[in-house]
Amino acid sequence: MSKLSLAGEWKLRGEFMDVTADRCAEVLAHLNAMPPKPTIPGYLTEENMTDEEREMYLKEPDPKFTVNTALAMHPYPSKTGYIPMTVPGDVTTALIDNGVIEEPFLKDNTKKSIWIKELSWWLVKEFDITEEMLNEDIVRLNIEMLDFNADILVNGIPAGHQENTFCAFSADIKRFLHVGTNQIVIRLTSGMELNYPHDTVSYYCASDNAICDQRVYTRKPQFTYGWDWCQPVPTCGIGRSIEIEAFSGAQVIASRVDTLSLSGNDAEIEFHFEIEKSNMVQSAETELEYELSIDGKTAYTGHQTLMLVGGINFAQERVVLKNAKLWWPNGYGAQNLYTFTARCTARGITHEAKPKKIGIRTLSIDFSKLPDESRNFFFKINGTRIFCKGGNWVPTDSIYLRTPDENYKKLVNEGAAAHFTMFRMWGGGTYEPDCFYDYCSEYGILLMHDFMYACAFYPDQKDSFLYEAEREAEYQTKRLAHYPCMAVWTGNNEIAESYTDWFPGMLQPERYWGDQIFNYIQPRAVQHNSPLIPYMPSTPYFGERSNTTEEGDVHAWTYFGRDSKTRFKFSYELEAFDRFPARFSSEYGFFGAQMESTVRRYLDGEEMSFNNPSWKHHGEFERKRGAIDGVINRHLTEFSTLDERGYLLYSGIMQGLLYAEMAEALRQKSYGAGDLIWMYNDCWPETGWTIIDYYLTRKVSFYFLKRAFDTKKLIIRKANGGAIVTVINETPDEIRTTICVGTQTFDGAHNSVLLTKDLTVAPHSWQQFHVDAEEPAADGYFVVSADGFETADSLRAYYREYTIPESDAVIESVEKDGSDLLVTVRANVFTPFAYLMTSDDRVHYSDNYFKLYPGEAKTIRVENCDETPTLYTAATMHA
Known part of the structure; x- marks a missing residue:
């Protein structure tokens, strides 16, 4: 086998949408010319700019302006030449690198790059093919990610078409190639030209925040059209790996190792292989060899002699792995990872599969019924209940193809540092690259993974759309099946809930659009490719109304807003968290400002002022600021006394306090099983829900949530006639300590001890006890301490009510x-x-x-x- 990477420098050109693939020769006529470089930052050349165009340029662009207005302001489509573009990469980055546009995330520049969606984008590269490569049975073009509407031409001949960012493109192109220099042309668009007229399906995803209500017809990251927490940055490009693979013989193209059961120190495991043989009309005896190793030592070797047919073949083996080293989530134990290798030898040719890291662990969801007829929703790893602490993961960048591997590593590492045990992969984003899943497995972060559908109904009446949905589900479940971090597949984000809760009466859709995908196609793919990973048709799910607190997971927005039993009675009333009977909260969040360095970075020299339009553009608008200012005023200090720096500080503190309050309220409940904040990370720099910002800077709130999620945790709350103490030890170690419960005054002058006792805290345990005592005076509070634990107190985040x-x-x-x-x-x-x-x-x-x-x-x-x-x-x- 030989592989030829096509990564590196390509040539890029923008054209009108009606310049389609059949006009390739016309576009290539200008291949060796370069376009004029703009001399005014933004887009027009000085020579071509009229007074009217200058006035138009200086005005604030409308995100929904017309095609003609957009094209009149920019040098594309050029009538001469190309600019260089690095592949893998996206069109927007290439335009930035070549001085055609400014960085969209600085100031209010996102408004100035919307026009990119109006054009087709042509990428061209030449490459050399050897005679040896053409002598192989198959010469295949593999592109891991094409965003979005792609036509591929090899030496001027159409070689394929792709309309799904979430499936790899793969086609045998041997018949189009010749020895020597060859040429590949890829025509891309953002998918915006595929808009349908307003129809029954797209009507239900209409949004003031998005530039395209018909996003449901495009299988690409939905958030790029804009959401209530990010600006639209439509782009297109070629992502991840792009290569030509020439091979003969047989190779393992998919594999996994399932952990079926654990018994003492042994694990029953099952190997699964999908093997491709290149010659379609011949069978061949093939030797399949595979190995598990850990810490440099071989743990198991397997060998099978197989008779393979042309195309796809399958093999498996069930064995008992002695003295297995288990994989655990972060904090619960070690993240032991085995190296899994496999090779095939057919007709004297051996092909080595890329090594994989796998974990030996069992996984299930505990739905057991409680005495009050409600149900648990605990994830269990190796038979142990796990409290899922973490946040919702969104793409790391609105220009998502430009994220380097090191950013994924840093973000996963920061989640682990905050004691996370789970990310929820939000369905409006993307399936991330392999490195992300490797890092989650390495750091012990479980994944509650949506398929990429969100907040809309999808056209499952279209056969072509169902075909893409089936391809996508098959590809992604097979691709991710071997990762120990994969904990549950969920069909979509909030679509089941939207059908039952969002559209009352006559406004409800005529049917549940998308059920063919979420209730049939996806569960079949999960069962076929990763049968030991649970599947849920949506999130939230379970119960009669999809989004209920007594069963399954819940997105808490409604409960703290409208529900008469649990809603906030005033600005973020903290007792509402105690009234909230959720098993597992997979979405809820609070706004918080960013660090000053981040604000100054995206303001790019502009004044950091409440009245600066650029600051407002980055999330400091009236609705959001009203919520932030009000809660600061209610809980911390007089907001009117704060300047911009004071606002950044107190906004961050308040966000942190609220995240901590909710986390502790859920962790102290016996049925509490998970708290995933909305959201963990940012795709652009904005005041919002996250604890890590776009530039990977920890916000103030990061530290509050880190303490609330500590693996060894004390919680104390006032209760009738005393206090309730909760002791949590998620670690694999037994803790022997002396616990002390007492009262203190703010000035430190008066302390009393209510209880001192030796305590043995078992591994992976939760316990709670009551201490009888009179309630502390107004200048005091309950306090609990123990060696190995952070001290905790009974104070709530009502600091304006205390005199300190x-x-x-x-x-x-x-x-x-x-x-x-x-x-x-x-x-x-x-x-x-x-x-x-x-x-x-x-x-x-x-x-x-x-x-x-x-x-x-x-x-x-x-x-x-x-x-x-x-x-x-x-x-x-x-x-």
Whole structure:
């Protein structure tokens, strides 16, 4: 086998939409010319710009402006020449690199790049083919991702068409090639030209935030058309790998290892192989060899002699793996990963499959019924209940094909650092590259994985659409089947809920559009390719109305908004979290501002001001700001006294407090099984729900959620006649400690001990007990501490209701530890918010924006830092 990568520099040209693939020769006539480079940032050349065009350019563009207006403002479609483009990559990045447009995420530049959707984009590359390659049985063009509407021509001959970003393109092109120099042309569009007139299906996904209500007809990342948390940035491109593969013989093209059961230290496992043989009209005896190894030692070798036919063949073997090393989620145990290799030898030719990392673990969902007739919804790994802590993952960039592997690694690592055990892959985004799933498996992050359908009904009456849905489900379930991080496939985001809850009375759609996909095609694909991974037709799901609290998972937006039993009675009433009987909350979030470095980065030299239109464009608009300002006012301090920097600080603190309150409320319930915030990461720089921003900077709220998700956790709440203490140990280790429950006053002058006892905390355990006591006075609170655990108190995030002394917090010592600093701080009075800062707000801390209890020292690790930080405290204003 030989492979020829087509990655690298290509040539790119923009054309009118009516310049279709059959006009390829016309487009190639200008191949060796280069277009004029614009001299005005933005798009027109100085020579061609009239006074009227200049006036038009200076006005704020309308995202829905006409095709003619858009094209009049830009040098495309050029009548001469091409610009260079790096593949893999996208058209938008190439236009940025060549000075045609400005970076869309700075200031309000997203408005200036909408025009890209109006054109067809032509990519051209020449490559050399050897005689040896043409002597192989199959010479195949493999493109992992084509976004979106693609025509592929090889040496001027149509070689294929693709209308699904979520399936790889693969075609035998041997008959189109010759020895020597060959040419490939790929014509792409953003898919916008495929818009249908308003119809029954697309009517139900109409949105003021999106530029295309007919997105349901395009199998590409839906968020690129705009959502309520991101601007539309329509683009197209070639993603991930692109290569020509020439081979003869037999090769493993898909494989997985299922863990069927565990018994003591042994695991019953089953190997599954899909094998392709190249010669379609001959059979061949083939040797299949495979191996599992870990830590450099072989754990199992397998061998089968097979008689293969042309095309696809299947093989499997069930064995008992002795002394198996198990894979566990983050915090619950080690992420042991075996290396899985396989090779085929047929007619003297051996082909090695790409090695895979697999985990030995069992997985199930516990739906057992509770005494009140409600049901559990616990994920169980290796028979152990897992509390799923984490967040919703959205694409890392609105120009999503430009994300480097290291960004995926950093984001997954940051989730692990915040004690995450699960990401939910949101259905309006994309199936991520292999490296992402490798990192999730390495760091122990489970995946609740939507298929990529969201907040709309889909045209399952169209045979062509069902064909693409079936291809996609088959491809993705097979591709991801071997990853131990895969915990559940979910059919879509909120579509079942929308049918039952969103359209009352006569507004409800005439039928549940999409059921052929979500209730038939997808479950069959999961069963066929990864039968031990559970499947849910939608999220949220289970119960009579899809989105119910007593069964399955829940998206809590309705419950905190309209439900009479659980809704907020005032601006983020904290007791609503305690009233919320959810088993598993897979969506809910709170707004929070970004760090100052991020704001200044996207303002790109403009003033950081509440009135700056660019700041408003990045999420600081009236509806959102009203929610943020109101909750700061209700819980922390008088908002009118805050300047822009004060707003950034208190907005971040408030977001963190609310995330922590909800997490603790769910974790202290015996049936609490999961808390996935909406959302974890950003696809562009915006004030929003996330704890990690677009530039991968930790927001203030990151540290609050990290503490709330700690693997060893104490929670104490006031209760009638005393306090309820919850002790959680998710680690695999038994903890023997002495627990102390008492009361303290804010000034530290009065402390009392209510209970001291030795406690043995079993691995993977949750326990709760009541302490009889009088409620503390207005200047005091319950407190619980134990070696190995962070101290906890009974205070809620109503800090304007408390009268707290001015903090006297100080840094006691600073020590060097390799490239890190160890900073010890102390206060004599209760300090609700103390934080360390250097001149760079992107520095990482082991903890920050933390509480200090009277007389208690706290040591913080400042990572990779030589600058001694300054200690600050955030005061609260008594209402």
